[in-house]
Amino acid sequence: MAAKIFIDGEHGTTGLQIRTRLAARRDIELLSIPESERRNEKMREDLLNSADIAILCLPDDASKQAYEMTAANNNVRLLDASTAFRVHPDWAYGFAEMDRAQKEKIRSARYVSNPGCYPTGAIGLIRPLRAAGILPNGYPVTVNAVSGYTGGGKQMIAQMEDQSRPDAITANNFLYGLTLKHKHVPEMKVHGLLDRAPLFSPSVGRFAQGMIVQVPLFLDGLKEGTTIEAIHAALVAHYAGQDIVRVVSLEESAALARVDAEELVGQDTMKLFVFGTAGGAHVNLVALLDNLGKGASGAAVQNMDLMLSA
Ligand SMILES: NC(=O)C1=CN([C@@H]2O[C@H](COP(=O)(O)OP(=O)(O)OC[C@H]3O[C@@H](n4cnc5c(N)ncnc54)[C@H](OP(=O)(O)O)[C@@H]3O)[C@@H](O)[C@H]2O)C=CC1
Ligand SMILES: CC(=O)N[C@@H](CCC(=O)OP(=O)(O)O)C(=O)O
Structure with a gap:
């Protein structure tokens, strides 16, 4: 079954580039929010909680909000592009080549923080x-x-x-x-x-x-x-x-x-x-x-x- 991916912030600079990279992929199903609704909290919350992985391409405060919105849902995993969680001990730092163990940490993590x-x-x-x-x-x-x-x-x-x-x-x-x-x-x-x-x-x-x-x-x-x-x-x-x-x-x-x-x-x-x-x-x-x-x-x-x- 195709993995469900939601890019929260998909209409911003980082989000758009991720969407372009994923557009031709058949192994994933992209969940999408219309540009005009990008700040609609109810829609975002529903989409975040429908995803297997939510990629957050948002300012720090909105990333923290997305984290709160999904905290009770054990299915969804988060990959955050902001600065909010990059030194947080519960988050794996998403720089796979930085040492030999990092790839495995990212693979198995519920929460991954993308580096700056x-x-x-x-x-x-x-x-x-x-x-x-x-x-x-x-x-x-x-x-x-x-x-x-x-x-x-x-x-x-x-x-x-x-x-x-x-x-x-x-x-x-x-x-x-x-x-x-x-x-x-x-x-x-x-x-x-x-x-x-x-x-x-x-x-x-x-x-x-x-x-x-x-x-x-x-x-x-x-x-x-x-x-x-x-x-x-x-x-x-x-x-x-x-x-x-x-x-x-x-x-x-x-x-x-x-x-x-x-x-x-x-x-x-x-x-x-x-x-x-x-x-x-x-x-x-x-x-x-x-x-x-x-x-x-x-x-x-x-x-x-x-x-x-x-
Ligand atoms: N650009 C880069 O090179 C890099 C960026 N990053 C990080 O990635 C994240 C996104 O950055 P970037 O793509 O550059 O930023 P952009 O400003 O280009 O895009 C951010 C998107 O998030 C939306 N957004 C803002 N606030 C909210 C909110 N409260 N709820 C829902 N959507 C919201 C914006 O909508 P609106 O248009 O309404 O503001 C916009 O679509 C940031 O944390 C940034 O620091 C990380 C590495 C590199
Ligand atoms: C040119 C410019 O303004 N760059 C941004 C950093 C871009 C980036 O990596 O941002 P994140 O840490 O949010 O991921 C800055 O200096 O704030």
């Missing part, structure tokens, strides 16, 4: 180095990133694309999160296995989709004797045996003149690079992804498939 786009890149780079003992306690980790403007959802898309709006954004590239209190920091700390919160500085560029996340490191602050080759080898070992996260070879990285934030648009994979020079003092770890691919909707479909395979 920036944390997918940051955790993807940091966690393997913490797990391998390369990145010591107390290291002051910094994360710098640029996102396509769809990362800001319907509102930012309108602000970037419609210059006649009173709240139009005219900048081609801007920094934000200037208070250094971005909602993704707790998730980077917990799932990055860090003992200190990272300093996170995000930015947006005038391109719809795509993302670069950078974690620059001083080698003399890492485990004694750590080289660029050792860092690369730790990432390669961590991601062996799967094809979603690809660690680019040192030779290929060294031959690049630039990294294009839009390279992986439309793909649900992520590339990791280690930049620097053999014998040098610094490395720059870089993650490249589509904020709506592995950063949101692509990861959600991957997690849904894992949940359905239980």
Whole structure:
């Protein structure tokens, strides 16, 4: 029997992309709410409780409300794209490649939290180095990133694309999160296995989709004797045996003149690079992804498939 899937928020940016990815699937039955009724609480509650898996593509408060609406129903499982439950102990974190046990946790969980786009890149780079003992306690980790403007959802898309709006954004590239209190920091700390919160500085560029996340490191602050080759080898070992996260070879990285934030648009994979020079003092770890691919909707479909395979 086809599994019943309801995307609460299906008319928003993340929801629409999930719907597109699922449109041709015969193994699932998509339950749908008309766009004009998207905030009709009674209809949402009925649809949520009719689903086998409800994928929540909503702001945090509405996700929490959907959780309440389904709390008494043991049939429905939730996959939430918001920030609401990403460090909650009862929720499995939906980054299957982050360690060997995670796939199984997602497969068997009732509640799965889809990672944030920036944390997918940051955790993807940091966690393997913490797990391998390369990145010591107390290291002051910094994360710098640029996102396509769809990362800001319907509102930012309108602000970037419609210059006649009173709240139009005219900048081609801007920094934000200037208070250094971005909602993704707790998730980077917990799932990055860090003992200190990272300093996170995000930015947006005038391109719809795509993302670069950078974690620059001083080698003399890492485990004694750590080289660029050792860092690369730790990432390669961590991601062996799967094809979603690809660690680019040192030779290929060294031959690049630039990294294009839009390279992986439309793909649900992520590339990791280690930049620097053999014998040098610094490395720059870089993650490249589509904020709506592995950063949101692509990861959600991957997690849904894992949940359905239980
Ligand atoms: N865009 C991205 O790159 C990523 C987004 N996310 C997260 O996914 C979630 C959705 O984001 P995104 O798709 O970008 O946002 P959008 O604003 O594009 O879409 C959100 C959708 O949810 C609807 N909605 C808002 N409030 C309610 C409510 N109370 N009840 C029912 N429906 C409601 C909106 O309707 P209306 O039009 O009426 O407001 C809209 O259709 C957020 O938590 C976001 O942080 C996660 C990773 C990446
Ligand atoms: C460009 C932009 O505004 N991006 C969003 C994050 C997008 C995302 O991943 O949001 P969730 O954490 O809700 O999943 C932001 O910085 O708030």
